[in-house]
Amino acid sequence: MSDKKSLTLPNAAPIAPPLAPGVPSTAGADFLTTRLDQLVQWAHANSLWPMPFGTACCAIEFMSTVSSHYDLARFGAEVVRFSPRQSDLLLVAGTVTDKMAPVLRKIYDQMPEPKWVISMGVCACTGGFYRAYHVVQGIDEIVPVDVYVAGCPPTPENLIHGVMLLQEKIKSGELARHREAKTLVPIRVGEDPAAFLPAYSTSVMAPGRPGGHELPEMKGTAEQDAPGRGGWTGGRSGGRSGGRE
Amino acid sequence: MSTTTPSPTLAFAPLLERKFGEKAAPEARPAADVPTIAVDASALHDVALFLRDDPSARFDLFLDLAAVDRLKLAGPASYRAGERFAANYLLYSTERNEHLRVRTTAPAADPKLPTLTDVWWGANWFEREAWDLMGITFEGHPNLKRLLTHNGFVGHALRKDYEAGQRWLCTEEDVLQTDLAAQTETPEDVFETLTLNFGPSHPSTHGTLRVVMRCDGETIVAAESECGYLHRCFEKMSETHTYQQVIPYTDRLNYCSPMINGSGYARAVESMLGVEIPERARAVRTVLAEFSRLMDHMVCLGANLVDIGALTNFWYAFQAREEIYSLLEACCGARLTSSYARIGGLSNDVPENFVEWCRRLVKLCHNQIREVDGLITKNRIAQKRFRDTGVVTKEQALAWGFTGPCLRASGVAYDVRKDAPYDWYDRVDFDVPIATEGDNFARYLVRMEEMRQSLRIVEQVVAKLPNGPVNSDDYRVVLPPKEMVYNEMEGLIYHFKVVFEGIPVPAGEIYSYTEGANGELGYHIVSDGTGRPYRVKVRPPCFPLFASFEKIIRGGMVSDAVATLGTLNIIAGELDR
Ligand code: SF4
Numbered sequence: 024m025s026d027k028k029s030l031t032l033p034n035a036a037p038i039a040p041p042l043a044p045g046v047p048s049t050a051g052a053d054f055l056t057t058r059l060d061q062l063v064q065w066a067h068a069n070s071l072w073p074m075p076f077g078t079a080c081c082a083i084e085f086m087s088t089v090s091s092h093y094d095l096a097r098f099g100a101e102v103v104r105f106s107p108r109q110s111d112l113l114l115v116a117g118t119v120t121d122k123m124a125p126v127l128r129k130i131y132d133q134m135p136e137p138k139w140v141i142s143m144g145v146c147a148c149t150g151g152f153y154r155a156y157h158v159v160q161g162i163d164e165i166v167p168v169d170v171y172v173a174g175c176p177p178t179p180e181n182l183i184h185g186v187m188l189l190q191e192k193i194k195s196g197e198l199a200r201h202r203e204a205k206t207l208v209p210i211r212v213g214e215d216p217a218a219f220l221p222a223y224s225t226s227v228m229a230p231g232r233p234g235g236h237e238l239p240e241m242k243g244t245a246e247q248d249a250p251g252r253g254g255w256t257g258g259r260s261g262g263r264s265g266g267r268e
Numbered sequence: 269m270s271t272t273t274p275s276p277t278l279a280f281a282p283l284l285e286r287k288f289g290e291k292a293a294p295e296a297r298p299a300a301d302v303p304t305i306a307v308d309a310s311a312l313h314d315v316a317l318f319l320r321d322d323p324s325a326r327f328d329l330f331l332d333l334a335a336v337d338r339l340k341l342a343g344p345a346s347y348r349a350g351e352r353f354a355a356n357y358l359l360y361s362t363e364r365n366e367h368l369r370v371r372t373t374a375p376a377a378d379p380k381l382p383t384l385t386d387v388w389w390g391a392n393w394f395e396r397e398a399w400d401l402m403g404i405t406f407e408g409h410p411n412l413k414r415l416l417t418h419n420g421f422v423g424h425a426l427r428k429d430y431e432a433g434q435r436w437l438c439t440e441e442d443v444l445q446t447d448l449a450a451q452t453e454t455p456e457d458v459f460e461t462l463t464l465n466f467g468p469s470h471p472s473t474h475g476t477l478r479v480v481m482r483c484d485g486e487t488i489v490a491a492e493s494e495c496g497y498l499h500r501c502f503e504k505m506s507e508t509h510t511y512q513q514v515i516p517y518t519d520r521l522n523y524c525s526p527m528i529n530g531s532g533y534a535r536a537v538e539s540m541l542g543v544e545i546p547e548r549a550r551a552v553r554t555v556l557a558e559f560s561r562l563m564d565h566m567v568c569l570g571a572n573l574v575d576i577g578a579l580t581n582f583w584y585a586f587q588a589r590e591e592i593y594s595l596l597e598a599c600c601g602a603r604l605t606s607s608y609a610r611i612g613g614l615s616n617d618v619p620e621n622f623v624e625w626c627r628r629l630v631k632l633c634h635n636q637i638r639e640v641d642g643l644i645t646k647n648r649i650a651q652k653r654f655r656d657t658g659v660v661t662k663e664q665a666l667a668w669g670f671t672g673p674c675l676r677a678s679g680v681a682y683d684v685r686k687d688a689p690y691d692w693y694d695r696v697d698f699d700v701p702i703a704t705e706g707d708n709f710a711r712y713l714v715r716m717e718e719m720r721q722s723l724r725i726v727e728q729v730v731a732k733l734p735n736g737p738v739n740s741d742d743y744r745v746v747l748p749p750k751e752m753v754y755n756e757m758e759g760l761i762y763h764f765k766v767v768f769e770g771i772p773v774p775a776g777e778i779y780s781y782t783e784g785a786n787g788e789l790g791y792h793i794v795s796d797g798t799g800r801p802y803r804v805k806v807r808p809p810c811f812p813l814f815a816s817f818e819k820i821i822r823g824g825m826v827s828d829a830v831a832t833l834g835t836l837n838i839i840a841g842e843l844d845r
Contacts, residue, residue: 078475078498079841080523083567084604087593090586105471117475121438122418123497126469152516155501156425156434157417176604 060196067111067137068193071100071186074110076130079117081144081176088179098186107133112189113166116176118146119159131166139193141185142168145175278303279364280324288315295371300539301778302358302367309372309381316387319359319368327359327368329682330388330669330812333395334358334779334792334805335402339376339428341796352376353404356792357384357391358779358807362666362680365687369779374404383409390669393815401426401503416496416844425504426803432504461489464826468497472575472830476840477814479821479829486825491818495843502845506804510770511537511611514801519605521806522842524567525560525785527553527596529842530609535690536780536791537611540773543745549613549738554692555626555729556599556608557782558722559592562633564785564837565673565715569640572712572834576653576827581640588636595625611771612746613739626730630723637719645716654709658820658832661706668819669812672787674836677714678706684783696728708828711835745771770799784809786837810836810843 077085089095089103104110107130119127131140142162145151148171150160162168169192172185278284284292284305291311295304307315319327334356351373359368374381383406384391395406396415403424406412414421418438423430464481467473476497482490502521506514518533519526531553538545570585593603598619600608608615619625644650660670665678675682683700685693701717703710739746743762752759775797781790787809794803813836820836821829 076469076475079500080520080605082475083523086567086571087586087590087603090590091583092587092590105469118498118500120497120499121420121435122499123468123476124438126497130469153500153505154433155505156430156432156436157421157499157501158435178603 061194064194064196068190069099070102071098071112071139071189072102072104072110073100073112073114074104074107074130074134075114075116076127077114077116078119078123079146081116081146084176084179085114085116085143085182088182093179093183095183095186098183098190100186107131108135110134111138113138113140114143115140115147115162115166116143118151118153119162119165120157121159122157124159124165127162128165139169139189140166141170141172141182141189143172143182143185144177145173148173151175278305278368280319280322283322283324284315284318287318291315297369298776298778300542300780301776302369304369304371307370307372309374312370312372313382313384313387315370316357316384319370320387325361326363327361327366328666329360329362329671330384330390330394331358331360331367331671331788332356332779332790332792332805332807333391333398334803334807335398335404335426336794336803336805337402337426337428341794341802353379353402355381355398355404356779356805358790358792360682360788362682365682367779367781379404380407381405382407385409388669389667390812390815393811397811400424403427414496415494416499418496425501430504432501432508460484466826466829472833474571474838474840476844477833477838479818481821481826481829483826486827488821488824488826488829491821491829493814493818495814495840498840498844500841500845502806503804506801508800510799511773511801512766512771514804515609515611516605516607519607520841521808521845522564522784522786522789522810522839523604524839525557525564526604526606527556527560527608528564528782528784529789530607531557531691532780532782532784532789533791534609534611535782536778536793537771537773539780540776540778540793540795541611541745541771543612543740543742545613545740546737547734548617548736550691551729551733552599552614552618552622552738553609554696555726555733556596556606557691558725558729559595559626559629561785562719562722563589563592564839565719566636568834568837569712569715572831572837573640573644573650575830575834576650578644578647578650581643584636584639584643588633591629591632595622595629598625610739610746612742613737617738623730623733626726630727633719633723637716641716644712651709653828653831654707654712654835656705656707657824657828658708658711658835659706660816660820662704664816664819665706668816670787670816671812672784672809673714673718674711674813675787676700676702677710679704684781684788688781690782692729693725695732696725698725698728708831708835715835715837772797772799773801779807781807784842786810786813786839786842806842806845808842808845810838814838814843 075082075085087093089101095101100112111134113131113134115127142148146153147162150158159165170185170189172182174181278294281294288311291308292305292315295306297304319325336354336356338352338354353374355372355374357370359370360366372381381404383395385395393415395409396412398404399406399412400414400416401424417425420438421436461482461484464483466481467478468476478494478497480492480494481488502517505517515530515533518529521529566585566588570582573581596606597603600606600615660674660678662679665675665680670678671682679702681700681702686700698721701714701721703714745766747766748759748762753763773795775795777794779790779792781788783789788807789809790807792805792807793801796802817833817836820832
């Protein structure tokens, strides 16, 4: 960031430098003005840290995308972090099964704000051609999604296109957190054929169970909305998973 | 399924009859299928012991358990009262290079069979799977609980009266349940040890594997591996699609080497139909299968080495893959999930410059292998990480049901390509590398050498690549050419029938096997004479490998477990199906 001349920021316009007495001027490009949120968005967009939630074949194509031939580093997104706490882009690559669903939700919850989600491949988007008894019919049953990348598997070019779309979205300030996970597919609970839950939606953990927790309220912008706000971290895990994390 | 002959080479048949009489009788099977004996459930355990220990039998490798629900099976194979479920045990004798199917039945109400876990430990997970998906109880099984589906699941998904799309809610609680306490040999140590959850979302479990360990310091004192996080219901999906439509699903079993799965499946159906495929198709399948094997080993080694901290190899390994992807893309239009094989041949011919392209690739791959070899094989850190860790002895490998590179690294030279050659493998000259140590380094070396042998096979096949069609001209099976469809009544009818009704595979049953990248990849297919398979059971090579993972790592360090998991090369798509 030392070379301020090369920065091109939205709304940024160099103005005549009202420098303090004694400070030498470098011809009008020492600083610029912009809005803080735009600066932050610009920074976010160009340094995404993906957490690859790779479960299946799509993960192999994700590996291709990050390796030397396609090199996702060109888009500032090469710092692959397998710890959700260090990442801001959840890249779901592969089929998510019902057994995996609570895991995915937990990973999403563990990521600090601001965070984005790319759903890579038709399996993650809609369940793909697995219309089956153990497959989540689209991860938007569980987590909100920003960009859907089609393909089975998507080619690396296609995934890169998805990342670029997300970058544009981030720069424009739009956030998926304004959307809820959809609740389309009913799912049965227990032996009673009449007992249906509206998919995973807001409660992968059934409400009222120990360890259950609600989704955070999805309002406001990233800056106002500090991670962990609201009651959604309290009481998680209870004693059951103690020592496992 | 033309000729039905009594099973030919059952050397132990007279002795079997003397010992068990009516209760264990050889069945007449088509020549393409494996020899079969039908066993009464009450004698199953004794027959199993006999088959394992008798010098004339010596079936030391438990390959697969394919359970079939015959509820809706029409025709002669339909079940008699009290025999709704059939359990097919697939065995192999390394000594005599012979497969055997042992078939037994269980009634509709409360189906029960004796466990064979004490005969072949490798039966352990297969029985759990059969309980989970088919609802057959195995009496005496040490740990009979759900394996592939989650704990919130109700019912048994592969039964014919279970609806394919019926899902059940899985909560966090259902996932967290593991009962390690039962496993720990020294329960009084519980307060001294730490329970460590490893996976399913962990970089070195490659997405979907999970192991719960109990550690004393860094030493693992007990462990339990768990799978099913990628259970995509392949087998149920196959039952709801026509024979051709299953091919894309097979690609996604072992997605590191999709061509092998597709050809293996096509080969199984072809031998049920009695269709011969043209030589050119055979040769191309061989070439692409070997390239796929190489790709698979490349991912395995690349990812494994990343896990233990050697990142550079990953780029070399993936460069080779990229180039092979380009070849696949030119052949069929897809990089990874190729769906190139068809029942009766291939979807289309290879590009004109196929031969030169292959030759170029062979050179390039040799180069990449050399790079990895130079970086790793004599590398001191790699040696320290790999040598004497994750040791599997020959006896263990056999008892646990290993096949493929992992079995060969433990000193058993079983390779389907040599022992039951298919496609062009009997016309090329190649070696089957084996090692005797059975540790991680042995598995690494075996894979490295297998890649070189694969390139050798490719070179020989492309040198002799015949011209001609790549599809059979049997239009009951293969779509007729477009000119024929548009200009001839007959062609139109064939086209219509194949598309709408699917391929009419005669009623029957087959176990057909090929050498997958990780070991013997078998398809156990039951047909009821319609255009859709009645039951497809895959024998996934990874399944026994991961089942025994908990045993291999016990007593070792946590970091060695990571290295071991990598060299076993577990591919979740194939493991969980
Ligand atoms: S979208 Fe296709 S390639 Fe991706 S995980 Fe699903 S089946 Fe595999």
